[in-house]
Amino acid sequence: MQNQENLDADGKAESVISIQTSEYDSWGNLGDDDIMLQKSAIFVQEAEKVPFVGDKEPLSSLEAEYKSGSPILLEKIKVLSGQYAAIRRTRGDGNCFFRSFMFSYLEHILESQDKTEVDRIKTNVENCRKTLRSLGYTEFTFEDFFALFLEQLESALQGNESSISHEELVIRSRDQSISDYVVMFFRFVTSGEIQKRSEFFEPFIMGLTNGTVDQFCKTAVEPMGEESDHVHIIALSDALGVPIRVLYLDRSSCDSGGLSVNHHDFVPATTEVASGSAASEIKIPFITLLYRPGHYDILYPK
Amino acid sequence: MAEDKYNLKNPAVKRILQEVKEMQANPSDDFMSLPLEENIFEWQFAIRGPGDSEFEGGIYHGRIQLPAEYPFKPPSFMLLTPNGRFETQTKICLSISNHHPEHWQPSWSVRTALVALIAFMPTNPNGALGSLDYKKEERRVLAIKSREAPPKFGTPERQKLIDEIHEYMLSKAPPVPQSGSTDVSGEKPTNEEADVQVTSETAELAAAVEELQNSPTINRIVEEAVPEVQPEVARVAPSSRPTTQTEQGRPETRVHKPADDRLFTWAAIGLTLAIVVLLLKKFMKASAHGSVFMDES
Known part of the structure; x- marks a missing residue:
């Protein structure tokens, strides 16, 4: 028994030492690749605690999260709960914006059964396909992603064999082989839009990364797990013609008393000249996302 | 499958x-x-x-x-x-x-x-x-x-x-340059930069030249003719591209036949000889050295 304990103690002491020494060693020996590997491993571990798309939770769960946190945030959450009923969290794996958009959009189609919207977006998707082709992308590198998204779109509409229930939508959104493909579809669409209108996006991108539009797309848009910024949101919203509302939950406050939660509507730039009738029917975003620095979740209005 | x-x-x-x-x-x-x-x-x-x-x-x-x-x-x-x-x-x-x-x-x-x-x-x-x-x-x-x-x-x-x-x-693949010129494959390389094509053709020529040198009588002719042959080949090369490019569409792997090779090598030698003879004729007409060559051959 005693021996065993001694061994244990020794073992512990040794492991402490070895950790220390290995820490010293590692500073010298760690290559970029090792650091990246380690970083991504931590990332994966953390991210797997949350499903790609979570369950719908009452907004009070958000409040509970900040119980002992900043009073400004608590105040803002109170303001939010005046207008919003629930939140659906997404995994913080760098794809959260696209994933939130995916679920929110498909859920909207499933619930509204809006066939005109489906037809409209299909036309836009077709245009995105053309854009990628004209940019020189090889068809087979993106067509699977396009096909999978269109499939999901089709099955969100009821009345055909492939129709799915809301539960099934949740299951699919958590299934990597579907969820990641749809996310990648959005990444292709976003990248294509940015490259097509590179003159428009260039100043934004220069401000963000100091690199070229092409580099930005290759390093910050197309690879999975790269976080989204305003540029991504504008491009996706424009390309698909879907307006998006983002509420910002941060610690900013204004002096004029009364806290409010800032929001921004990303309204797709219409390429055609807005005629009187078109201008009058300004779209109210049916996709609402909650932004907290570094992360997007889905919000449900009351 | x-x-x-x-x-x-x-x-x-x-x-x-x-x-x-x-x-x-x-x-x-x-x-x-x-x-x-x-x-x-x-x-x-x-x-x-x-x-x-x-x-x-x-x-x-x-x-x-x-x-x-x-x-x-x-x-x-x-x-x-x-x-x-x-x-x-x-x-x-x-x-x-x-x-x-x-x-x-x-x-x-x-x-x-x-x-x-x-x-x-x-x-x-x-x-x-x-x-x-x-x-x-x-x-x-x-x-x-x-x-x-x-x-x-x-x-x-x-x-x-x-x-x-x-x-x-x-x-x-064309052979490694400056060596192995003896195993020149006669097949014309397709879809390549013109300069690569030229080098492979000059390699072909070099091979032909080596064989030619075995007959001592035209030894000197060859030595003098070679520098003039090269630019000729360079001009010829691009024109041969359109015909070879049509092969690109073929999906199946082409099997390399040694018999084909020999045929092509002989064809290449024949062509080279013809070029050499033509150039020689021109050369003889143009210069007074003609008589010297006549004497030798």
């Missing part, structure tokens, strides 16, 4: 099958790659050493493993032919660039990666893992050796594929 064995609902399988199709529909002279019939996640490939480098003329074989998450995760590459730039049977890290580790992206493919690998060969390894920094001469020796026989690796089925790929590449 493979279509029956795999779950086509699996997105990775779907994608890979499409890449195979595309690879067969648009063959390249610079590389060749195909999956094993028994497992489409396992590929064999061969690349041609990039021109203007010590790898020129070399045929380098390797294997590719595609992950189950393909195309979200990158394929891994491993060379099997000793080359002096990458260790064999060691995974090559294609994102070695230490400052900006490039991310793999699904819009890339096996084709893109092979093109990148070829471009990578002449770069400085900078001590990267799995890299070798052999001297140019050593690499050139390995390049010549690489043509002799494909590497022996894996199951008989894999070996068969490797051998097929080697035959294909031999038919496409």
